[in-house]
Amino acid sequence: MGVTVKIPAQLRAAAGGESEAELEGATVREVLDSLYERFDGLSARIADENGSLRRFVNVYMSGEDIRFLDGLDTPVSDGAELTILPAVAGG
Amino acid sequence: MAVTHLRCRECQAEYPLEALYVCDRCFGPLEAAYDHSRLGGDVDGLRRRIQAGPQNIWRYADFLPLVDGPPGPSGRLASRTGLPAGCTPLIRADRLAKRLGLREVWVKNDAANPTHSFKDRVVSVAAARARELGFETIACASTGNLAGSVAAHGAALGLESYVFIPADLEEQKVLATGVYGTKLVAVKGNYDDVNRLCIELSAERDWAFVNVNLRPYYAEGSKTLAYEIAEQLGFELPDRCVVPIASGSLFTKVVKGFDEWRELGLVEGELPRMNGAQADGCAPVARAFAAGHELCKPVKPDTIAKSLAIGNPADGPYALEEARRSGGSVDSVSDEEIREGIALLAQTTGIFTETAGGVTTAVLAKLAARGDIDPDERVALVITGEGLKTLDAVRDTFHVHEIDPSAEQFTTLVERAPADATGVPAAFANVGQER
Numbered sequence: 066m067g068v069t070v071k072i073p074a075q076l077r078a079a080a081g082g083e084s085e086a087e088l089e090g091a092t093v094r095e096v097l098d099s100l101y102e103r104f105d106g107l108s109a110r111i112a113d114e115n116g117s118l119r120r121f122v123n124v125y126m127s128g129e130d131i132r133f134l135d136g137l138d139t140p141v142s143d144g145a146e147l148t149i150l151p152a153v154a155g156g
Numbered sequence: 157m158a159v160t161h162l163r164c165r166e167c168q169a170e171y172p173l174e175a176l177y178v179c180d181r182c183f184g185p186l187e188a189a190y191d192h193s194r195l196g197g198d199v200d201g202l203r204r205r206i207q208a209g210p211q212n213i214w215r216y217a218d219f220l221p222l223v224d225g226p227p228g229p230s231g232r233l234a235s236r237t238g239l240p241a242g243c244t245p246l247i248r249a250d251r252l253a254k255r256l257g258l259r260e261v262w263v264k265n266d267a268a269n270p271t272h273s274f275k276d277r278v279v280s281v282a283a284a285r286a287r288e289l290g291f292e293t294i295a296c297a298s299t300g301n302l303a304g305s306v307a308a309h310g311a312a313l314g315l316e317s318y319v320f321i322p323a324d325l326e327e328q329k330v331l332a333t334g335v336y337g338t339k340l341v342a343v344k345g346n347y348d349d350v351n352r353l354c355i356e357l358s359a360e361r362d363w364a365f366v367n368v369n370l371r372p373y374y375a376e377g378s379k380t381l382a383y384e385i386a387e388q389l390g391f392e393l394p395d396r397c398v399v400p401i402a403s404g405s406l407f408t409k410v411v412k413g414f415d416e417w418r419e420l421g422l423v424e425g426e427l428p429r430m431n432g433a434q435a436d437g438c439a440p441v442a443r444a445f446a447a448g449h450e451l452c453k454p455v456k457p458d459t460i461a462k463s464l465a466i467g468n469p470a471d472g473p474y475a476l477e478e479a480r481r482s483g484g485s486v487d488s489v490s491d492e493e494i495r496e497g498i499a500l501l502a503q504t505t506g507i508f509t510e511t512a513g514g515v516t517t518a519v520l521a522k523l524a525a526r527g528d529i530d531p532d533e534r535v536a537l538v539i540t541g542e543g544l545k546t547l548d549a550v551r552d553t554f555h556v557h558e559i560d561p562s563a564e565q566f567t568t569l570v571e572r573a574p575a576d577a578t579g580v581p582a583a584f585a586n587v588g589q590e591r
Contacts, residue, residue: 074359075178111183120451120473121166121183125352132454138502150355151178152470153185153368 066095068141068143071148080104093124094137096147111149123153157519159221163189165474167525175289175369184200185470186372188221192420199421200534203391212240213277219416220281220380221373227284229405230468238283239312241276244268246388249537252504256316256524262394264385265507271308271332272542273301273463273510274406279366283309285373286364292316293363297354299347299463300329301541306366312360318363320350322388326462328545346457348468380404382413385536386423393418393425394536396529398520400512401432401441401486402464404471406443406540413476419431428536430479432486433519435459439488441472446486448570460491460549461511463541485528487520495549497521499584501539508543514538553584 072080080086086103090096094116101108111122118124119139124131125148131139133143139148160170166184177186195202195218202218209215214226228237247266253261266274279302286294295318298308303319310317319333323342343350358368360477366374386393391533399407411430417423434442437459440452452472457465472524479486491496494511497518502508509517520537523529543550557573559565 071356073178073355074182078180078332110181115293119468121178121185123352123468128349128352130454132278142297147350148356150352151183151185152468153177153351153355153371 067143069121069146071146073150075151076107078137079106079110082154090141092137093126093131093139093141093147097124097137123150123152124148125150140149157223157225158190158192158194158218159223160191162186168429169469173221175291175364176555177369177371177387185529187228188372188376190219190416192219192416195420198288202420202422210240211243213242213280213377214240215243216380216383217282219383219413221376222281222284222288224288227287238280239270239276239309241269241280241377242384246385246536247505249505249558252501252537255504256521257531258524258529258533258535259531261520262385262389263501263507264341264538265534266381266538266540267509267513271304272545273303273305274378274381274538274540275301275305276309277380278302278374278528279309281377282366282370282374283313283315286315286370287313289364291362291364293318293361295358295363295365296367297347297350297365298367299465300325300333300545301463302335302367303329303338303340304336306492307333307336307340310338311336320354322347322350322462324462326546326548328559329417329546332500332545337402341479342455343384347466348454351466351468355497374407375409378409379413379416381406381538382410383417384419385412385538389534391423393423394428396429396431396484396535397534397538398431398433398462398535399538400516400540401434401469401472401475402466402512403469404432404441404473406538408471408474408478410538411432411482424479427482430482430484431519431523432479433474433516434486434488435461435464435494435515436488436490437461440467440469441475442486442488444472444476444486450476459494459511460546461494461515462546463512464515465512471572474580485518485523487522489522491517493518493522495553496584498543498549498555502543507539509539510541510543510546511549512541513539513543514549564572 088099164179164184167182217226269276292318308456338530358365438457444452454468494514498514501517
């Protein structure tokens with residue numbers, strides 16, 4: 066068992082059309098790194114050259130924005146679900 | 157029409173005018189782009205064309221992202237099609253100005269829209285574009301005002317609608333939405349949770365989520381607030397504008413509206429100083445401004461100003477840029493100051509605003525008290541919503557004299573009652589009187 070990453074519609078073309086990926090990793094950063102390894106080209110879209118998330122990318126672990134946790138260093142437990150979504154304004 | 161394509165605000169990549177909102181390349185937000193040279197260079201002619209337009213936002217159709225022109229069988233009928241928004245009063249508020257030690261304050265009262273908030277501007281544009289694109293269902297994630305506006309526009313245009321709100325929303329806003337016959341979904345969570353759910357749902361459904369996949373069109377509607385303020389001042393700009401910030405979209409689009417008209421020569425002069433207004437209980441943009449940051453750290457909202465309770469403001473970085481570029485600021489006020497702001501506006505102008513307007517008024521008072529405003533400035537105060545939607549905010553801020561139907565009781569219990577016997581907190585007693 067690993068971690069389920071939900072891929073947003075805008076990135077599916079770069080992820081072989083997949084809407085989810087089963088990956089391994091102890092932190093959000095490690096899980097995302099294995100996502101980037103599996104799908105070429107995803108890294109450039111959601112992370113900048115330093116590996117930080119671009120400013121319009123939000124990542125949620127089990128529904129909670131990782132910026133309320135430990136960001137990319139947030140520990141990920143087996144069976145957790147990570148969701149990548151674009152930031153959208155409006156109210 | 158002058159609209160030409162969608163463009164990524166971050167990397168400038170271009171996209172067709174479809175139901176798209178995120179750049180595939182960098183995840184940046186898409187924005188409507190225009191070729192205003194198509195309008196010709198005749199500034200006087202353009203002004204006359206605006207003034208001859210309908211008494212609603214479609215008088216600015218040349219600057220809005222509709223491909224087929226104003227909705228309705230003809231431009232002449234645009235004033236009677238759908239649920240026309242805009243052309244709300246701009247009122248010179250001399251008593252408010254005097255109370256704050258200022259010379260010229262104008263109140264833009266956007267509570268005077270069909271569903272009593274500025275959201276009718278953005279929804280009018282999004283719903284019209286949804287029809288152009290062939291959608292049969294409109295939907296939204298809302299902090300309350302958008303909910304009522306989407307439900308009402310769905311009813312007016314014969315479109316099915318789904319409205320998603322946080323479960324703890326004010327009862328008045330829930331009732332004023334459900335009445336229109338929408339499918340109303342109360343989500344157990346805050347607005348940021350509702351927004352996340354809607355972004356997920358929008359990927360799998362063929363609906364026009366006005367503030368998700370139709371967002372580039374929706375957001376443009378807010379520019380009409382800037383156009384109207386300028387037109388109502390006789391095609392002149394105010395020196396300063398105080399505007400509430402939730403996601404930051406309204407604030408940045410008001411700037412875009414002023415900038416477009418400055419570039420076209422419809423108005424002259426500098427961009428007004430832009431002051432953003434937030435509640436202390438949800439002030440990610442104000443905090444980033446004070447700290448000199450370019451990004452906003454998200455917060456968990458806790459404020460009576462629920463219509464501004466967006467803890468993760470996606471347009472926050474742009475709002476920060478515009479506040480700094482214009483020489484303005486972003487400030488926040490406490491819940492108590494919000495309630496005082498509502499009372500101050502009501503007692504000096506006769507305008508009863510919701511908590512968001514209390515935030516805006518209280519921030520204006522704060523700027524004036526701090527000496528940030530030159531007394532000779534012309535200031536525009538943007539009031540985005542109606543007080544009847546947040547009635548709890550004014551509970552216990554005034555005294556009701558209860559008497560028998562007796563002239564004697566009226567004399568003794570009302571006319572001769574000591575001023576301090578009403579039990580009303582001093583901050584609210586005669587707040588509109590000159591001190």
